[in-house]
Amino acid sequence: MRSLGIFCLVFMLLGLALPLMGEASFEIKDFPHDAGTALNLEWKGASGSTVTIQKADSMQVFHELHQSTDAEGSFTDTELSPDETYRYRMIAVSEADSVSQVLEAQPVEQWFYLDKLSFLLMLIVISAAILLYIYAAKRGKDLFVRRINGLDSMDEAIGRATEKGKPILYVPGISDLDDIQTIASMTILSHLAHKAAEYDTDLIVPCRFSMVLSAAREVVRESYLKAGRLDAYKESNVFYLTDDQFGYVAGIDGIMVREQPAANFFMGSFYAESLILAETGFSTGAIQTAGTAQAHQLPFFVVSCDYTLIGEELFAASAYLSKDPQQLGSLKGHDFGKLLIILLILCGIVTESLGWSWFKDFFGKVF
Amino acid sequence: MSISPQTERRIIYLVLFLAVLLPLLFPIGWRTESSPHVRMAHKLVEQSPAGSVAIVSFDYDPASMTELQPMAVAMIDHAWSKGHKVIATALWPQGPQLADQAFRALSEKYPEKQYGVDYVNLGYKVGGMVTIQAMGRSLVEVYPTDTGGTALNQIPMLAKVNTLRDIAYISSLSSGDPGIKQWVMAAHDMYNVPVTGGTTAISAPGFIPYINSQNQLIGLLGGLKAAAEYEGLIGMENGSATAKMDSQSVAHLLILIFIAIGNYKVWRNKRIKRTQDLKEEI
Amino acid sequence: MKRNIPLIIVFLAGLVVFASEFIPHRPFSQINETLERWFMIISGFAMFLGQVSLLRVNGAKIKNKVKDWPYYLAGMISFALMLIFGLLWGMEKTDGILGDGASIQAWLGLKPFDYLFENVYQHLSATMFALLAFYIASAAYRAFIIRSFESNLLMITAVIVILGRSSFGTMLTGWIPNNLPLLHLPNLTDFIMEFPNSAAQRAIMISAALGIVGSSLRIILGIERSYLGGDK
Numbered sequence: 012m013r014s015l016g017i018f019c020l021v022f023m024l025l026g027l028a029l030p031l032m033g034e035a036s037f038e039i040k041d042f043p044h045d046a047g048t049a050l051n052l053e054w055k056g057a058s059g060s061t062v063t064i065q066k067a068d069s070m071q072v073f074h075e076l077h078q079s080t081d082a083e084g085s086f087t088d089t090e091l092s093p094d095e096t097y098r099y100r101m102i103a104v105s106e107a108d109s110v111s112q113v114l115e116a117q118p119v120e121q122w123f124y125l126d127k128l129s130f131l132l133m134l135i136v137i138s139a140a141i142l143l144y145i146y147a148a149k150r151g152k153d154l155f156v157r158r159i160n161g162l163d164s165m166d167e168a169i170g171r172a173t174e175k176g177k178p179i180l181y182v183p184g185i186s187d188l189d190d191i192q193t194i195a196s197m198t199i200l201s202h203l204a205h206k207a208a209e210y211d212t213d214l215i216v217p218c219r220f221s222m223v224l225s226a227a228r229e230v231v232r233e234s235y236l237k238a239g240r241l242d243a244y245k246e247s248n249v250f251y252l253t254d255d256q257f258g259y260v261a262g263i264d265g266i267m268v269r270e271q272p273a274a275n276f277f278m279g280s281f282y283a284e285s286l287i288l289a290e291t292g293f294s295t296g297a298i299q300t301a302g303t304a305q306a307h308q309l310p311f312f313v314v315s316c317d318y319t320l321i322g323e324e325l326f327a328a329s330a331y332l333s334k335d336p337q338q339l340g341s342l343k344g345h346d347f348g349k350l351l352i353i354l355l356i357l358c359g360i361v362t363e364s365l366g367w368s369w370f371k372d373f374f375g376k377v378f
Numbered sequence: 379m380s381i382s383p384q385t386e387r388r389i390i391y392l393v394l395f396l397a398v399l400l401p402l403l404f405p406i407g408w409r410t411e412s413s414p415h416v417r418m419a420h421k422l423v424e425q426s427p428a429g430s431v432a433i434v435s436f437d438y439d440p441a442s443m444t445e446l447q448p449m450a451v452a453m454i455d456h457a458w459s460k461g462h463k464v465i466a467t468a469l470w471p472q473g474p475q476l477a478d479q480a481f482r483a484l485s486e487k488y489p490e491k492q493y494g495v496d497y498v499n500l501g502y503k504v505g506g507m508v509t510i511q512a513m514g515r516s517l518v519e520v521y522p523t524d525t526g527g528t529a530l531n532q533i534p535m536l537a538k539v540n541t542l543r544d545i546a547y548i549s550s551l552s553s554g555d556p557g558i559k560q561w562v563m564a565a566h567d568m569y570n571v572p573v574t575g576g577t578t579a580i581s582a583p584g585f586i587p588y589i590n591s592q593n594q595l596i597g598l599l600g601g602l603k604a605a606a607e608y609e610g611l612i613g614m615e616n617g618s619a620t621a622k623m624d625s626q627s628v629a630h631l632l633i634l635i636f637i638a639i640g641n642y643k644v645w646r647n648k649r650i651k652r653t654q655d656l657k658e659e660i
Numbered sequence: 661m662k663r664n665i666p667l668i669i670v671f672l673a674g675l676v677v678f679a680s681e682f683i684p685h686r687p688f689s690q691i692n693e694t695l696e697r698w699f700m701i702i703s704g705f706a707m708f709l710g711q712v713s714l715l716r717v718n719g720a721k722i723k724n725k726v727k728d729w730p731y732y733l734a735g736m737i738s739f740a741l742m743l744i745f746g747l748l749w750g751m752e753k754t755d756g757i758l759g760d761g762a763s764i765q766a767w768l769g770l771k772p773f774d775y776l777f778e779n780v781y782q783h784l785s786a787t788m789f790a791l792l793a794f795y796i797a798s799a800a801y802r803a804f805i806i807r808s809f810e811s812n813l814l815m816i817t818a819v820i821v822i823l824g825r826s827s828f829g830t831m832l833t834g835w836i837p838n839n840l841p842l843l844h845l846p847n848l849t850d851f852i853m854e855f856p857n858s859a860a861q862r863a864i865m866i867s868a869a870l871g872i873v874g875s876s877l878r879i880i881l882g883i884e885r886s887y888l889g890g891d892k
Contacts, residue, residue, distance in 0.1 A: 044684070045684055046684035046685065046686075046689045047684070047685075089543070090515070090541065090543075093686075120684060120685040120686060121684055121685065122683055122684075122685045123682060123683060123684075124681075124682055124683070124684055127681070127682055131682055134873070137870070137873055138873065138877055141873070141874055141877055142877075145883065185554075186555060187703070189699065190555075191872050191875065191876065194875075194879070195871075195875055197886075198884065198886040201886035202886065220706065220710065221706040221707060221708075221709035221710035221713070222702070222703075222706045222709075224709070224710065224713055225709070229888075230886075230888075233888070247717060247720065250713060250714075250717045251709075251710040251713035251714050251717070252714075253714070254471075254707070254710065255439065255785070256439060256441065256554065257439070257441040257784075257785050257788035257789055258785070258788075260788060261788050269727075269728065280555070282553070282554040282555065282581065283441075283442070283553060283554065283578060283580050283581065283789065283792065286792055286795050286796060286799060287788070287791050287792060287795055290795040290798060290799055291795075294384070294387070304864070304865075304868035304871070304872075305584070306584060306860075306861040306864040306865060306868075307580065307581060307583050307584040307861065309864070311799070314799050314802075314803040315799055315803075321864065322864040322865075322867045322868040322871065323867040323868050323870060323871030323874075324871075325868075325871065326868070326871030326872060326874060326875040327871060327874070327875075329875070329884060329886055330874075330878065330884070333886065337883055338878060338883060338884060341874050341877070341878055341883070342874065344874055345867070345870045345871060345873075345874050348870040348873065348874075349866070349867060349870060352866055352870075375592075386801075387798050390794070390797050390798050390801060391794045391797070391798070394793065394794055394797050395794075398793070408827035408828075408831070409827065409830070410827055410830065411830050411846060413846060413850055414850065415850075439785055440781060440782035440783075440785040440786055441785040441786055441788055441789035442789060443782065443786060444786055444789070444790075472777075472782075474752065475751075475752065475774065475777055475778070478752055479778070504700060504703045504704055505696075505699065505700040505703060508696040508697075508699055508700055509700070511696065512696070525752060525753050525754065526752075526753035526754070527753070527754065579825070580792070582853075583853055583857050583858070583861060584861060586853060586854055586857070586858050586861075587858050587861060587862055587865070601825070603825055603826070623826075623827060624827070626826060627826035627827040627828055629793065629797075630822045630823070630825065630826040630828070631826070631828060632797070633796065633797050633800050633822060634819060634822055634823070636797055636800060636801040637800055637801065637804045637815065637818070637819070639801070640800075640801040640802065640804065640805060641804070641805055641806055644805050644806075645806075
């Protein structure tokens with residue numbers, strides 16, 4: 012009995028001591044919600060050991076990938092291919108023992124970035140709101156849209172230029188065509204060019220990038236054609252200046268001082284040169300309208316221009332100018348989006364104040 | 379005596395020109411305290427271990443070099459003093475030349491630093507965000523050679539640098555687009571590489587929202603004052619930003635005086651008009 | 661049909677990019693990468709188009725001897741000089757057609773292209789940017805007037821930030837004890853820039869982002885067609 016008891020005690024002690032001797036376990040899991048480019052390598056039970064993770068190359072030679080002294084941990088191997096199988100070896104070395112384990116795994120491509128679920132839901136809700144309002148407008152519902160003075164003044168500006176016999180200057184921003192502000196600028200240019208064609212006023216459009224030049228030429232030409240004044244269209248009035256930011260600004264300043272346009276329009280993406288353009292235009296006595304979504308340039312335009320389109324007004328401009336009920340309906344969708352964001356911010360404040368982090372985490376995973 | 383608006387403008391420009399010129403010729407020596415955002419950027423470089431490989435991206439052109447070039451020189455000076463290796467890249471066409479100028483400016487202080495071992499200039503690539511995302515997948519795919527035509531696999535300091543994930547931190551000195559925003563969105567948000575940077579004073583407020591709890595941007599040098607603060611933090615004597623701060627301070631004071639004069643003028647004109655209206659009524 | 665083809669292309673491209681944002685599986689992740697590469701290639705080629713436009717427009721003005729035509733000629737000569745020097749002797753570490761121009765470098769100190777870049781172009785560019793200082797002064801003189809509550813608020817904030825961003829801020833309020841941090845002008849400036857200013861900028865960014873969603877949706881669905889040069 013006594014020897015049996017001693018035997019059991021020794022066995023128990025051995026059982027307890029085994030983890031202390033570094034008997035680690037190794038597991039490979041596919042990294043969730045990705046394009047099959049990563050694997051999670053996890054180890055456990057390696058207290059008192061130095062854990063080394065190795066990866067085999069194409070010649071099946073193992074190279075060190077990661078080393079740790081943590082008893083439990085994980086390492087994410089990235090830049091993998093979903094078409095290949097990878098071999099990993101974990102070696103856990105303690106003073107008393109050494110454990111080695113080799114495993115193979117292949118990353119799997121998923122069909123959805125679950126981490127972006129919150130982003131998708133918000134996008135669907137806002138897009139659905141916009142589409143619903145467009146549908147409502149199509150069915151004849153009268154939707155109130157507030158006046159945007161900068162856009163209402165466009166007629167006044169063109170009229171003034173016609174009276175004075177001076178041209179209109181239109182600057183489509185300093186970004187390339189991949190910037191949505193430039194595309195919004197092209198849509199406004201279309202409306203302005205149509206009016207300029209009707210009033211028979213010269214329209215000067217200096218461009219910074221070649222792709223913008225091509226788009227601007229096409230837009231202006233089509234607008235003149237639609238107004239039935241293709242004969243008045245001058246290709247040389249829509250031209251390329253330079254790619255250099257301040258060279259472009261210097262060129263536009265020169266145009267403003269030489270040609271003395273009666274109306275200047277600065278629509279699109281602008282940076283440090285915004286005040287140089289606006290002040291030079293102010294000094295020539297032109298009526299100026301600016302619009303940009305660059306929040307830190309807005310103060311300069313507000314100070315020096317007669318009218319300024321702030322942020323979303325630039326993107327709403329085309330819908331507003333077209334007076335098309337469907338497009339105007341979409342502007343109501345923007346307002347719904349703002350209301351939604353205000354509610355989410357308030358919910359966020361409340362949940363964080365109460366110590367519930369799930370709300371913030373749900374949205375935080377996207378970033 | 380009334381002055382036309384054009385003459386008024388010219389007087390303002392002349393006085394401002396003198397206010398900026400004179401302190402440059404006769405330095406005053408005013409000191410600048412460091413601000414939290416500059417200290418954050420400094421800490422990122424300070425705490426990176428020796429041997430770290432960093433990217434300094436020259437995303438500006440000569441128009442902004444007055445504010446940004448001192449930042450570049452100060453940051454590279456700091457990085458080299460900590461034993462870091464510096465890769466210069468550029469998302470703007472004139473960036474590579476400005477990078478070479480920065481390295482040349484420090485060559486006297488650090489004569490032991492060798493090209494290819496301690497620093498390298500990879501040059502300019504068009505594409506902005508697209509380029510940075512491609513660098514996250516493979517650096518050699520975007521930059522097969524450096525500006526001198528040397529293949530990347532023959533540059534000693536890049537032996538263990540394959541993608542952006544092998545970079546300790548990125549400093550984007552930018553005056554517009556593409557620049558800091560693209561580095562934050564691609565390098566930090568996609569590949570978790572710490573990003574810091576510097577920009578012109580005008581653009582700085584636009585990047586402050588990125589200095590947040592998610593550490594999208596770790597500190598920011600905004601303008602000449604921030605460059606002077608950074609020079610002070612690294613103990614750089616006779617830094618170019620510090621020398622220019624006197625001019626900036628005098629110019630700021632002058633603008634306040636102009637604002638006061640402008641308000642006085644409006645008040646005086648209102649008074650004259652009120653007096654005239656009263657006289658007409660009588 | 662001529663009008664419908666671009667609309668179909670825009671719709672499909674929009675759908676594909678939208679899907680690739682949420683679907684990591686091939687081919688969606690690869691399509692995005694391919695589109696990115698196409699954009700890089702087109703950007704490179706597009707530069708050439710711009711130079712052709714520049715030469716044509718300026719050439720016509722010089723040929724017709726319009727008013728101030730010597731300035732257009734000066735612009736073209738500058739363009740040609742930089743191009744020729746860059747082609748013949750290269751720049752920095754890159755050789756040109758005639759090698760690395762060692763003899764010219766010994767005389768000028770730099771290659772001709774680099775010499776013009778550092779001693780002419782850089783200073784011209786910095787000068788243009790420096791104009792901002794003058795324009796800010798004239799704009800401040802004109803705009804920061806006590807007129808209404810909002811303009812008063814604007815002026816007070818401007819005064820605090822202008823002082824806080826200069827060495828004066830530290831000198832004027834450095835004597836105030838550190839346990840009243842917001843009375844220090846630099847700290848108050850940082851507070852204004854970090855909180856009210858950031859809040860306003862974020863609000864504008866959010867509304868601009870919503871504007872982008874609306875505008876993009878209209879373009880993708882073909883409701884908005886004025887970027888093509890005319891409505892439906």
